[in-house]
Every structure is written in C-alpha cells, then in structure tokens.
Amino acid sequence: DTGVSQDPRHKITKRGQNVTFRCDPISEHNRLYWYRQTLGQGPEFLTYFQNEAQLEKSRLLSDRFSAERPKGSFSTLEIQRTEQGDSAMYLCASSLALNGVANTGELFFGEGSRLTVL
C-alpha cells in the first residue's frame, strides 16, 4: 500500500499523559499536513510542513502540541499533558508541489489516529 499511513490507529490514554502519533506520507510528497477532526465536524488545520520546515501552525496548536518532520519524510505529532478536550481524530495528509506550485491541489489523507483521553 503506497498511501498515507498513520500509527497508532487508536490510542486511549489517561489525562496528563503524553502521546505521540506518527505519519508516513506518500514517498514522493514534499508537503505534509496535520488536521484534527472531532465528531460531527470537518477537519481543522493544525500545521503544515514543506519538506522538513514547519511553515505554519494553527492557533489550535497549543504549547502542549509539537510536530516534527526531521528528515522531510515521516512526521510525528506529540501531545503533552493530554486533556479530555484533546480527544479527536488526528489526520495526516500529504501532497506534491513542484517548484512551489501544487500539482493537482489534492491532499491525500491517511485513515487517522483516534485519541481518547479518559
């Protein structure tokens, strides 16, 4: 399967614990995005990477959240001191842009990592 893969698919944790999600984008894609989706809502943008550079962070991304893409390939999203309000589906997406121009405008999403904070 050459799509976007996310791990773990499900995570249940207790309030106050730290969690980390991993995203492996489509191999040739240089753009990577994290979104958060709560029940009954559309995905909300969290952050964006162009290769290894994090170019935008949403105000939704509090200081407890940190994302990295150290070698411009896979990415991690860490949530420290989790709160019940962090319970959501965390979606990763990737796309390809050549010379700064998006190829088709299409984002390819993974199946998400569902977080439940007790």
Added chain:
Amino acid sequence: QQQVKQSPQSLIVQKGGIPIINCAYENTAFDYFPWYQQFPGKGPALLIAIRPDVSEKKEGRFTISFNKSAKQFSLHIMDSQPGDSATYFCAAVLSGGYNKLIFGAGTRLAVHP
C-alpha cells in the same frame, strides 16, 4: 472570513434520488473548491473539485455548481446509490497558498435502497 458554511447537516434520500449539498464562503481569495468524501473509519478522499472560473463541473454522477457572485457552490449526486452513503465535506483553498484546506462542517448522507 475563512469559514466555509455547509448545509444541510444530514440528508436522507431514496436510491435514485438527487441529493444536493450547499456551501457558502466569504473570502474572495479562495480559488479552489474541492469536495471530499469520507466513509466511517477512513480519511477524507477527494471526490471532485472546481476553480471559480467555471460555473459547473461534472465527473460521472457528481456535479459541482459554482456561483461566484453569490459565493456559493453545491454538490449534486445524480442517481444516488446506497454506496454513496458517506459524509461529504466542501472545502476551500486560498490562492497563492500551499493547499491548506478550510473544511465545512460536513453533511452526512444516507441513501436508502
């Protein structure tokens, strides 16, 4: 100004019916309007997209109608099938950006046999 408003929240049609989902936006800097389809337990997947220089785009049974002056666009599903039962999201992308999608809240469609 960066919101995309989507309606209805849910929709039930009979097989063969034509569900219509509507979206509206305020920011005229949006220049790409995709629709994504999401099945339970899956990530969203691009269904069809349109740019504001055309008023309609059709791909198979799916049609986007775009009204630039009203800042509205809609998705029509012709001859709907039970397999079309999913959540549909409209979205918008700012021009000159990096494909950052601003999603609507979604419409849960159920197509009954």
